[in-house]
Amino acid sequence: MKKYLSSLLAGLLMSTLSGIAHAADPIPLKVGIRGGIGEQIWEVVTEVGKTHGLAIEPIVFAGTLSPNEALNNGEINANAFQHIPFFRDQIKQRGYNLAVVGNTYLSPLAFYSKQYKSLQDLPQNAKIGLPDDPSNGSRALIILQNEGLIKLRDGFDPYNETATFADIKENPRNLQFLEVKSVVLARSYQDVDAAAVISSFGSQVGLNAARDGIAQEKVENNPNVNIIVVREQDKDQPWVPLLVKSFQSDEVRAYIERELKGVIEPAF
Incomplete structure (x- = not known):
């Protein structure tokens, strides 16, 4: 009986430790962005994301490669490169099944x-x-x-x-x-x-x-705010608000105001 209880307790302990380790595993996310400013900002977002349990991997799309096409096809988990009118036109033209989940900045x-x-x-x-x-x-x-x-x-x-x-x-x-x-x-x-x-x-x-x-263009009442987009089927996933929170953070705002003043404006 003692041997059985010892084995049972050991098994429960290993199961608990395994569960804790699993819970601590960061959620991997691929986010489609454009180069330049996008790369700079997402370096900061990636670091902030670690504190929210995310392992963000920014994927830079160059030239005519479309982050919307890649997202719609499931090649990435989210993208952050476009403003609302561009997104609206893409949905009309391509029929993508995508959803807006948060604002990022205005790129005037x-x-x-x-x-x-x-x-x-x-x-x-x-x-x-x-x-x-x-x-x-x-x-x-x-x-x-x-x-x-x-x-x-x-x-x-x-x-x-x-x-x-x-x-x-x-x-x-x-x-x-x-x-x-x-x-x-x-x-x-x-x-x-x-x-x-x-x-x-x-x-x-x-x-x-x-x-x-x-x-x-004027900043006030501007519909051309950049956004974070995910697939419609993923918009209620638990990692979505964590991704948005990682961008809409004090660290990202401070970086924009310090390093990119006059180039972009925070929209959160």
């Missing part, structure tokens, strides 16, 4: 120019480089309207609609628009009179919206 889109100090200085028939994706192209058109260079149709709603060239009702300077991939615009903005560049790409070539931009 700004216009840059080697020749002119402001958009007001642009001449007639000026060549303007715009991002070739619908959502960021829309952001650029809204800036041009806010600066008085064009007028969009009455009733346009930036929260629920994407502006296109067809929505331009007035263009008194006859601006000539060229649609170019954002990664190319950042490196060749000097080849046109002015170009709209997303901060995440601009920072890779040393551009700072607050310092170098000749006009940028």
Whole structure:
């Protein structure tokens, strides 16, 4: 009987220790991001994630590779690279089964120019480089309207609609628009009179919206906040709020305000 009880107690002890060790195992998560700013911030998020029991592995997607496609296919667990209008357009175009679970930051889109100090200085028939994706192209058109260079149709709603060239009702300077991939615009903005560049790409070539931009979108009431996205089927998983909490932390806010001031703004 004593031998049996000793074996039983030993077994229970081993089971308990095994359970504790298992509970302590970090949850591995692959998160799709873009390079540059994304890599910098997610180094901090990864460290914070360890305190929440997460083993976050940022996966950098370059060029035309899509973090949304990879997420939808189950190749990664989450992504954090896009704003709401871009996400909305992707869902409409691709039919992805994805869900938004948290905000990260605003990466302001700004216009840059080697020749002119402001958009007001642009001449007639000026060549303007715009991002070739619908959502960021829309952001650029809204800036041009806010600066008085064009007028969009009455009733346009930036929260629920994407502006296109067809929505331009007035263009008194006859601006000539060229649609170019954002990664190319950042490196060749000097080849046109002015170009709209997303901060995440601009920072890779040393551009700072607050310092170098000749006009940028307003932060207040801006629908273009970047987000964390997961698959619809995973949105209620216990690791999701831990991932969001890891980003929306004091450590990440402090890093953004210290190292990336004028490039991005916290949106949490």
